[in-house]
Amino acid sequence: MEEKEISQAVISRLPRYFRYLGDLKDEGAERVSSQELSRIMKVTASQIRQDLNNFGGFGQQGYGYNVDYLYEEIGKILGLDRKHHLVLIGAGNLGSAIANYMNFEKRGFIISGIFDVDLTLCGKKVREVEVYPMDELEAFIQTHDIDIGVLTIPKAAAVEVANRLIDCGIKAIWNFAHVDLQVPDDVLVENVHLSDSLMKLSYNIATREA
């Protein structure tokens, strides 16, 4: 596998393949052709073949793909064959929504602890995960095998908290704060900027009406 050469565009499509293959698996499908996958996913069959060929290809000419096998393999490529342990900073509605979403845990993303500046929330639980005060963050990370920090806090606090996570050795941040974090080269940041998404929709509405 020449993973180094794979573009972020291809990577962005992998979770979608994984999702559709999961649905096919749930429906009991054993094989799927690139044509069939193309039809349900609304991308061209040639795009699918190209994307999957980045990882060595998984189909036999004329036989299509084995659904279980392709699902497992894409899962491995996505790193879903190992568990990830997360700390979530911000026990507000957004943080609670994420902590309550069971599917993340099903995929191996375990939220180990939640942290919040609001001391009245500390000691409470979201699902079965306890909320801790912010000053316990460093000690918690050092005594748990945490590899992802999730920021569901306002922009103003995000930069400082991100730096605290990085100082603790966290190398991956899932950032919902409305700010682009400046991080060292070896730290990965995946942003979910909800406002950007809503503005993109608004742009498309305005353009359609023009």
Added chain:
Amino acid sequence: MEEKEISQAVISRLPRYFRYLGDLKDEGAERVSSQELSRIMKVTASQIRQDLNNFGGFGQQGYGYNVDYLYEEIGKILGLDRKHHLVLIGAGNLGSAIANYMNFEKRGFIISGIFDVDLTLCGKKVREVEVYPMDELEAFIQTHDIDIGVLTIPKAAAVEVANRLIDCGIKAIWNFAHVDLQVPDDVLVENVHLSDSLMKLSYNIATREA
């Protein structure tokens, strides 16, 4: 303006320009060069000039961009010079997070009503927005000037609710449900697939470690 030719990649970057220009505006900056914008946004100056030239360009050679003017103009391009009225379906944590986020309202995205199948939530308010039962959805949309439906409900219910919105004439859906909606060509869907985002992060962790 030749808006028809503008790629979704350029459009995806516009909210980010808007965000950075808003920050510059808040800091009292009057002008900004593409070099300076390049430095803070970590994209090349030539990319910035190219992107903005899609809309006719806004700079005078050697003078950089007028921050206020560029902010206003990008806001107009993004359709933020008009108000949007939203219904939000799903008064859970994620829906509440969105309803509570004041910045959407500041940008002209007004949540007019929230709907939920859970009758114990109906009559309650999130911020000042009332939660209504699902069977009032159609009547509410018909008597309010709603242009965007927001789906913060589980995958299983999303397809049916999306169809109800479309039957009421809603032409834009902001979809947080973990499913790709099949909609008529004149209906816009902007997806926020949180799992896809988390898997992308997981892929990048796995690849970095390999």
